[in-house]
Amino acid sequence: MALSGRQPSAARDLPVLLLFAYLRIVPIVTTLAASLYNWDMIRPIRVFVGWGNYLELIQDANFQTALVNTSILAAGSVILGTVLLLAVTVNARVRGAPIYQLVYFLPVVTPWVPVTVVWKWIYDTRYGPLNQAMVALGLAPQSWLVDDRLALISILIVMVWKTLGYNLIMFLVGLSNIPQEYYEAAVVDGASGSRIFRHVTLPLLRPMILFVVVISTINSFNVFTPVFMMTSDIQGAAAKLVRTLVYDMWENGFRYFRVGYASAEAAILLGLVLVLTLMHMRLFREDR
Template sequence: MVVAESGTARVEPAAVPAPGRPRRPRPWRRRGSEALWGYLLIAPTGLGLAVFYLWPVVQTAYFSFTEWGPFGGHEWIGLDNYRTLAGDGEVLRALGNTALYTGLGLLGIPIAIAFAALLNRRRLRGVSVYRTLFFLPVVTMPVAVAMVWRWLYNGEYGLINYLLSLVGIEGPHWIADPATALYALAAVGIWTSLGYNLVIFLAGMQAIPREYYEAASIDGAGPLAQFRKVTLPLLSPSIFFVSVISVIGSLQLFDLVYVIGGSGQSARSNPAYPRIETVVALFYDKAFHTNDRGYAASIVMALLLLIVVLTAVQFRLQKRWVHYG
């Protein structure tokens, strides 16, 4: 651009447009794109959960309000199954057996803590071998475990009674005796879950900083005092997790009862079966032996409600423990 000024010409540079700022994607568009990709990635898992977990629960809840005929078909009967359930002595007996088994199963928690404390010692040789031996029952098929213990518990030729006979003790018929049947099953359950609980507690103990133990040792605390004042309080999250898992697993006990105690006609020939029949075993008998699937669905829905309530109570107690601790 040329500008005349007092007889002279002055050239001014042409105006250059200011460079435009790069356009940034709008935040809501970026968040929407990320959310879309997130939903696409979890879609296969979500679909599997909906098809194989959520839908069966909804279907079972519907069937609990129906009555099934001997050849399949069902009709809506409302709350009749639940009214029958409330006064059914067989259900109450199975619930009592399940509750006792669950209480006995919680005894495995202090046992697992004790073994984890022993394996946590630095000077103990062959720790990896012991861990493997303890964890073997966890990776073994439950049916195989039950078959082995059924042979061990046999009152006539079982290994346990044979070892007792060597010291002059006549062992009972562990599974056929109503006085010992449930306790024998509880012992198998504790033995089976010991390896899993031990690994959880051992990981929790190894996550505790060594400085805490050193400070407690300087204050004059011995090994037992350190375990009581340092290990147990800091291990409380692991104890809470294991207790929740143990209660849920014990309430769903079925495989040991089915293989060791029997089912159907074989169960009726076992005089101790009424003392070991659990809620899930009763559900299986009603659904597949007597073909009363509507009533069986109401039993399992009541068990689901019981599991939810007990889990909520455990979470509530854990919060109070942490708050007041």
């Protein structure tokens, strides 16, 4: 209340605001604007083309592949990394065991680059430990990063491996926040295990599930480092490139210097992420 008398302006905050505008607002707005231009990074000519870049993108085979791959990776990591994980953790009702948390969190804190280096070795067709293990078990060795479909699955496995610990800890935090009395009350009322899960655990865990699903979706739509490090010819992979949206965008922007075209792709990525986030929020709010 005392504050309403004085009117401290936002002026004190101005340097921070300017920095924020320069580092976030300006590039975001420029991206949206640039997507409407034919703009080459090397020659300073900009030609307004309206929706031209978008129309070209829809027909671009690389973009289509990238969109499909990214969607599969995102859907796969959300399903494997949250839905299945949730089914296991919730029924397990694990408490404590901090050593497990520590181990599961190791991949989360290890940066992507060394992670991809070692996984590329694991997947190596000729010498890699994975194929050695397959042979020892009497299974046929696979060309993990070379075969079209297998390469996508291989990347998905690494993504799930890296993020599982994060999701697990978030779910454990969510579960431990549910008051024990709720369970006791449900048991007193004669509810069985599956009903307790449906009517107590799931509704109370919903905010956390939403959070984890949104984060997984955003992060997997931005996937770049694993596909770049493990499947790109630039990094010397003899492998099949798993093209994702950010990879395709990076290639258009920084290999072919097509600022406008890459920006249109960026705008689509941005729109997709925002729409998916809002969709998740709606889905989880209405489903009670």
